[in-house]
Amino acid sequence: MKIKKNSGKINFSLASQILFLGIDWKYPKGGVASVEKVYSTIFSPFHFVRTVVDGNSIQKIGIFIEAFIHFMFVMICCPEIKIVHIHGASYASFWRKRIFIYLSKLFRKKVVYHVHGAEFQSFATKHQKVVHLTLKKCDCVIALSESWKNYFESEFFHPCVKVVKNVIESPQINKIKSSQFILLFLGRIGDRKGIFDLLEVLAKNRLLYEGKLQLIFGGDGEVEKAKEYIKQNKLDNIAFYQGWVSGKNKIELLNRADAYVLPSYNEGLPVSILESMSYHLPIISTNVGGIPEIVKDGVNGFIIEPGNKKGLKEAIDHLLFNRELREKMGVASADMVKDHLPDSVKKQLENLYLKLLNDK
Structure with a gap:
């Protein structure tokens, strides 16, 4: 598959084939939501299912039910979706995303599991078997750094672990001097x-x-x-x-x-x-x-x-x-x-998606 060059956004035909899952990014709190927010500016369309929001347990359960319904609708009604890109972490996030990983494979989608959690290693040590089985279902694991890539390869022997840089917005520099x-x-x-x-x-x-x-x-x-x-x-x-x-x-x-x-x-x-x-x-x-x-x-x-x-x-x-x-x-x-600015990360994602789409 070939895409046309576009310095601003991911090519439309490629973006149309990607579904993202993650925390609500419209009111970003924390690094994962910040990354998703920038993704929303470089993908058009930006297909997204929110699986969790900041709030109490009742709100989170409600959002999860909504996410399940939304996700199933997309799986059934949007055959153009070929890749499900899941932003996840450890503990509750992992257990939620595990459900969507298995469902995605039932619908024969390529799954990208983008691991953000700082405590993932300690979590995986406690739940090594289930983490191993879940990662085996994923077509690719995205790590945030070379050290995390080495961890996933050495601990879980995953055949496709890629480093995609955490993306940040382009800076708006206007320095303000202070006496202190x-x-x-x-x-x-x-x-x-x-x-x-x-x-x-x-x-x-x-x-x-x-x-x-x-x-x-x-x-x-x-x-x-x-x-x-x-x-x-x-x-x-x-x-x-x-x-x-x-x-x-x-x-x-x-x-x-x-x-x-x-x-x-x-x-x-x-x-x-x-x-x-x-x-x-x-x-x-x-x-x-x-x-x-x-x-x-x-x-x-x-x-x-x-x-x-x-x-x-x-x-x-x-x-x-x-x-x-x-x-x-x-x-x-x-x-x-x-390498963490939008144009650079856009190229990293394009290369990853094209490889997955071309692998039969």
Whole structure:
């Protein structure tokens, strides 16, 4: 099958053959929804079945029933659909998507399982047999990085594992200067993302950082715990919580920031890091998941061990007190993230789909 060149969108005839399943992307919260939202701009038509939304258990059950009906309608009434591209993760997401993987094969569709979950490895260890059987049903597994690709190949011996870069929107750069060093954190507020390690480092060095550094952080999760920590440790002049950050607010913060920090304990490939790199920001993060493949220690940021608070402080200080270094690292970030911009990811997806469609 051949497609015509189109720098903006996937070719219409190819896009018409793809059905996506995943979390509701129209009000994106989190990396998976952000990826789906960008996909919606490069696929026309964009056939999509939402399988889950943010909400309570009753809402989620209702959406799942709706998704099942919608999916069955497409399978029966839309014979042009040849590939079902499923965005999934671990735990509840896996069990939901497993149903659609098996149904897709019953209708003789090609199945692409796009694994996003940072905790998929620990989940798969607990449910190794069922994960193995489910992945065998998939024609291709998409991994977020080479390290995750190696995991799926070595652990499950899957014959078709492809790395497709997490896609991000093209940046809208309009830098905003500040008198203080702005350190940005965006993600779930909780231990896994390392936000409380970061707050502890700031608290122990409050007198050093006051008047020089501001941490701006946003996300959902253990918000009240974070606010209470800030209050108890007198960080009101250093740490500022912004709520859930998206849209124009996120663009403004990325333009204001001098560096991005995400001291996580486990990850897949964080979209927030990729977005920050596209805005010419140096990165401070950890050697987990696919992060070391996009953040090179000493090149476009600093990589530390999870929980290494001494290393976290040293990385912050290097960037805080050396403008030339952070500007140099920011330029490196922007260059290294090019493969995650829409035109590049579009080509990666086109190649994958064409290969699947040509394989009988």
